[in-house]
Amino acid sequence: MSKVRSLMPAWNHVGSTINYPTMPSQSMGEWQAYLEFIETYFRNRGIKKPLIVEIGIGRGRQKLFYEDILGYDHIGIDHKRPRKPDIRGNSRDPATLNKLKNKLNGREVNLLYIDGRHTYSGVKADYKLYSPLAKNIIVIHDIVFKDHEDTVGEFWEELICQAKKRKIQDRTFIVLIGFYTKRDKKVKSFGPGVGLILLEEMSS
Numbered sequence: 693m694s695k696v697r698s699l700m701p702a703w704n705h706v707g708s709t710i711n712y713p714t715m716p717s718q719s720m721g722e723w724q725a726y727l728e729f730i731e732t733y734f735r736n737r738g739i740k741k742p743l744i745v746e747i748g749i750g751r752g753r754q755k756l757f758y759e760d761i762l763g764y765d766h767i768g769i770d771h772k773r774p775r776k777p778d779i780r781g782n783s784r785d786p787a788t789l790n791k792l793k794n795k796l797n798g799r800e801v802n803l804l805y806i807d808g809r810h811t812y813s814g815v816k817a818d819y820k821l822y823s824p825l826a827k828n829i830i831v832i833h834d835i836v837f838k839d840h841e842d843t844v845g846e847f848w849e850e851l852i853c854q855a856k857k858r859k860i861q862d863r864t865f866i867v868l869i870g871f872y873t874k875r876d877k878k879v880k881s882f883g884p885g886v887g888l889i890l891l892e893e894m895s896s
């Protein structure tokens with residue numbers, strides 16, 4: 693039995709984890725599928741203690757899943773002190789990247805989770821700075837946010853176009869689609885949420 697599956701709350705029709713005190717602010721379907729996927733992915737590849745770096749930690753609830761449930765390592769970055777991040781700073785400030793590099797001390801980041809500033813330029817800047825550190829998976833959250841013009845989804849599509857132009861299969865794109873709800877528990881939208889990019893090493 694998957695550790696994640698046994699610890700998720702019972703499925704509900706609202707489909708959101710937002711009102712569970714120990715859960716991150718995600719769609720229930722998306723969050724369960726995402727955790728089950730990475731749990732299986734790392735187990736299949738024999739990566740016993742992957743390191744996750746999360747940019748934008750919100751209420752800091754993802755750490756619980758990675759560290760306490762899955763036994764992974766986790767470093768959270770956020771610019772707001774009350775979030776209690778492991779590294780506090782604006783993700784776009786090179787000083788924040790340097791703090792992360794010092795903490796890593798040469799260790800690879802197995803999964804980079806980008807969930808900070810939800811704009812085209814915000815996510816692009818985070819991707820440019822931090823993606824070179826990622827070894828196995830890059831996750832971009834909220835790849836469509838319909839209430840903004842300047843969306844994370846635009847950047848996601850740009851990444852796919854770039855991959856198509858390169859004409860080499862060095863990465864695989866996966867999108868988890870579900871219902872997304874806000875704090876009033878009403879279903880607000882149905883659409884893409886988490887985008888995963890699986891990185892493959894190319895043999896020459």
Ligand SMILES: C[S@@+](CC[C@H](N)C(=O)[O-])C[C@H]1O[C@@H](n2cnc3c(N)ncnc32)[C@H](O)[C@@H]1O
Pocket residue numbers: 716717718746747748749750751752753754769770771772775781782783784807808809810
């Ligand atoms: C949507 S929340 C993250 C939710 C969290 N990943 C989760 O799953 O529960 C976005 C977070 O990004 C942080 N943030 C926004 N812009 C940032 C920036 N430029 N640098 C660092 N953190 C940022 C905010 O303070 C907030 O905590």
